[in-house]
Amino acid sequence: MTEQAKPKAATPEGERIAKVLSRAGVASRREAERMIQLGEVSVNGKVIDSPALNVTAKDRITVRGEPLAAREPARLWLYYKPEGLVTSASDEKGRDTVFDHLPEDLPRVMSVGRLDLNSEGLLLLTNDGELKRRLELPSTGWLRKYRVRIKGNPTDPELEPLRAGIVVDGERFQPMIVSLDRIQGANAWLTVGLREGKNREIRRAMTQIGLTVNRLIRVSYGPFRLGDLEPNGVEEVKGRVLRDQLGFDPDTGEEPEARRPASARPARTRAPREAGPSPTKPQRSAEAPAKAAPRSRTGGKPASSKGAFLAQSAQGYLEGVAKGGKRPSPAAKPGGGKPSAPRPTSAGRGPSGTGPRGGASGGPRGGKPGRG
Structure with missing residues (x-):
């Protein structure tokens, strides 16, 4: 057993x-x-x-x-991090942190990712750990764009190793999107886009190809833009943006039901349908049966008016040939069309004075009248 x-x-x-x-x-x-x-x-x-x-x-x-305070709805802010601030809650070296310079009316927040001490630009802040985790997941694949000023005047081919993916100290970086924007004296401005966030990635990659970064500004993080924010400026993202663009419900911290796969949604029971006639479709009386669609004489599927006419003409032709070898006059077309003119008599002249097919010479219809 x-x-x-x-x-x-x-x-x-x-x-x-x-x-x-x-x-x-x-x-x-x-x-x-x-x-x-x-x-x-x-x-x-x-x-x-x-x-x-x-x-x-x-x-x-x-x-x-x-x-532990009661959970509040999830919120998200855009923050312009100035150069020279550490992105951490506390610093072992006693340096100023991002959180030392935030507005006093802001609740306790956490940063989404980090920016280096010497980097500036867009930093996302949130009061919700679940939202922070979701925004940091590599599976989002969000593009992060930076404006980068470098020392020197590189040519476009010299930047190609960054686009192909480069190995720095045994660590491989994913291909970057790099464009040379303009030359400004001894410096050049680049726009760099990447989808991963390794430590000092852009600076290390530039050093690998012989370039030095002297200013780095993050201008976007996925769908969020730095816009017109000034250093230390803060702007809150509306709750509906979290729902529509991120699929995150600020109140529950979960994915809205409308965006969940069908298998993850709660089952909905439908009230049983009562027996009897449908309330939306009128019932046909038993005394008035439906009219059947016309069928051709040869049987088969219901035929259209034109198809029925052709079928009847063909059938009539065959019956006429079988009886006497003469072709019967075709019936008038459905829809009120004119009947065909009678064929000429055996004397050779029809009612219009023309021979068969419109002329004795056999020309096209409408030719000279034929002789008897």
Whole structure:
């Protein structure tokens, strides 16, 4: 006898504690896991040391002794990061960070990706860890564009290795989109587009082909543009943009139902249809049967008016040949057309005074009258 299959263990209710902390804007999932391992998170008054824990809305969560704030709708901002600021919550060298220079009315936010200390331009900020994770996924394949000023006057062929993909210190960089915009004295301006975000990627690639970057500005990140923002300027992205362009519901942190695959949507039950006639289609009376479409004399599918006329003419011709060898006069065409003129008599003259086919000489119709 085979052993009975063991019942599957019930899935724990709620969500992983690191995911809850991330959505509340405390930190990214990875950083939240690190905080848990350091003993900075408590659940229901007990310090936890492992992120392998599911929590629900009934659980009391504290972080560093402070109660976890209720989750707010996800929000996203565009920020012009100036040169000289570190993109991190704190810096071990005591340098100014991006978060030291944000407006005071901004809630606690996290950066989407990073910009180097000496780089400037567009940086995305969000209060939602799940949105941050989604925007950083390599699978998005978003193009990031930069305005790059380099020292020197390179020719277009000299930039070709960047377009083909280059190896720097054993690390291969994906092909870049590079265009030479203009020469400005001893410098040149380029536009560079890439779809990956490796550390100091553009600077390292330029150095590999003998060029030095002296200014780097990120002007776009996927569908988002730097536009007219000034350094340290902040502009919020509207919630409907998160829904329409990113497929992200700011209120739930999930993909809107309209954009989910059919297999992932909740099943919808349809009320059973009551027996009886359809309310939208009138029922045909039993005393008035439907008119059948006309059929040709030779049988088969219903024929159109023109097709019925041709079929009847052909059938009449065959019957006439079988009886006496004479071709009967064709019937008038349906639709009120004129009947064909009678054929000439045996004396050779028809009612119009013309011979067969319009003339004795056998010319085209309408020729000279023939003789008797």
